[in-house]
Amino acid sequence: xxxxxxxKIKKTAYNTAIKDxxxxxxxxxxxxxxAELYAEHLMEKAMSFKHEPHISFEIKVDLTDxxxxxxxxxxxxxxxxxxxxxxxxxxxxxxxxKAEANPQMMLYALGALKLYRxxxxxxxxxxxxxxDQPRLGSYEIWHCTAEExxxxxxxxxxxxxxxxxxxGEYKAGAWCRFCRANGQCKAQxxxxxxxxxxxxxxxxxxxxxEISIALKKGKELAAWYKAVEEYALxxxxxxxxxxDYKVVEGxxxxxxxxxxxxxxxxxEAGYDRAVLYDYVPKSLAQLxxxxxxxxxxxxxxxxxVKPQGKPALAEASDSRKAFNSAxxxxxxxx
Ligand code: SF4
Numbered sequence: 001x002x003x004x005x006x007x008k009i010k011k012t013a014y015n016t017a018i019k020d021x022x023x024x025x026x027x028x029x030x031x032x033x034x035a036e037l038y039a040e041h042l043m044e045k046a047m048s049f050k051h052e053p054h055i056s057f058e059i060k061v062d063l064t065d066x067x068x069x070x071x072x073x074x075x076x077x078x079x080x081x082x083x084x085x086x087x088x089x090x091x092x093x094x095x096x097x098k099a100e101a102n103p104q105m106m107l108y109a110l111g112a113l114k115l116y117r118x119x120x121x122x123x124x125x126x127x128x129x130x131x132d133q134p135r136l137g138s139y140e141i142w143h144c145t146a147e148e149x150x151x152x153x154x155x156x157x158x159x160x161x162x163x164x165x166x167x168g169e170y171k172a173g174a175w176c177r178f179c180r181a182n183g184q185c186k187a188q189x190x191x192x193x194x195x196x197x198x199x200x201x202x203x204x205x206x207x208x209x210e211i212s213i214a215l216k217k218g219k220e221l222a223a224w225y226k227a228v229e230e231y232a233l234x235x236x237x238x239x240x241x242x243x244d245y246k247v248v249e250g251x252x253x254x255x256x257x258x259x260x261x262x263x264x265x266x267x268e269a270g271y272d273r274a275v276l277y278d279y280v281p282k283s284l285a286q287l288x289x290x291x292x293x294x295x296x297x298x299x300x301x302x303x304x305v306k307p308q309g310k311p312a313l314a315e316a317s318d319s320r321k322a323f324n325s326a327x328x329x330x331x332x333x334x
Contacts, residue, residue, distance in 0.1 A: 033134075042078075055078050088108070105131065106152060109129055172187060183228045
């Protein structure tokens, strides 16, 4: 979609690619909508340059200056004025990925710099990294200077080298979920459990600072526990034994073997269709998807309200603005 919008491919090639993609088992029609949003964001970004930027898609970048045998793929690189922008499209809707000092994006930006510096030299002064997660409504941007990025690259060289040689220190963190040893790694287990022990030593009530730490550590602990559970189940299913644990059959719910035949049988037995079927409208989101956002807004937009959401805890770095309880208390007063 983005390549089509930027005239990097012809409509016929785009249609053929979509036709092929639709035969893939993972295809979902929602992908067209998210690709459209991604393309729109890129278009807005391109328009923000004073002069038309150079734009390229799906570029392999060489990271071997920093990580032995390292490489990566940049979804989109824009280069214009004095700025290099790299954008990463993420289709997942699990966790919003932060762009701020994101090491993967910084590495890709270093790879992109290596690619374009021979042509553009020191005219590239600023770096912008963007992470677009349309399914989460998350679009994160982070800036630094080329100088800062290069200095960071130098600082990680020895660490990457050590890790590559197998001499690095284990450091557990949110990144563990992407590691093949997630849930199996002793260093990760030690660091997770010691975080809990630190709190257990203190018998008083938690202070606000400790609550902040507990919320962060607790989240990591819960993710680690889930990974250990998955690993334990995998081992038990392979026939290995784990003291005090076994595999049982999970809860299951009844389902029709043939729903149509069952309903026909009930109708034949004299039950009215009104007893068997509910007639309910599609949800707002389903209708918007079926009709198209613009037409939907034109015809039905006046009937849509968005009530204030319930207060929910979020990290200070969350892009949503802070909940204003006073505004909510007085919301219904003229
Ligand atoms: S699971 Fe272990 S090896 Fe993997 S990133 Fe975490 S600490 Fe490092």
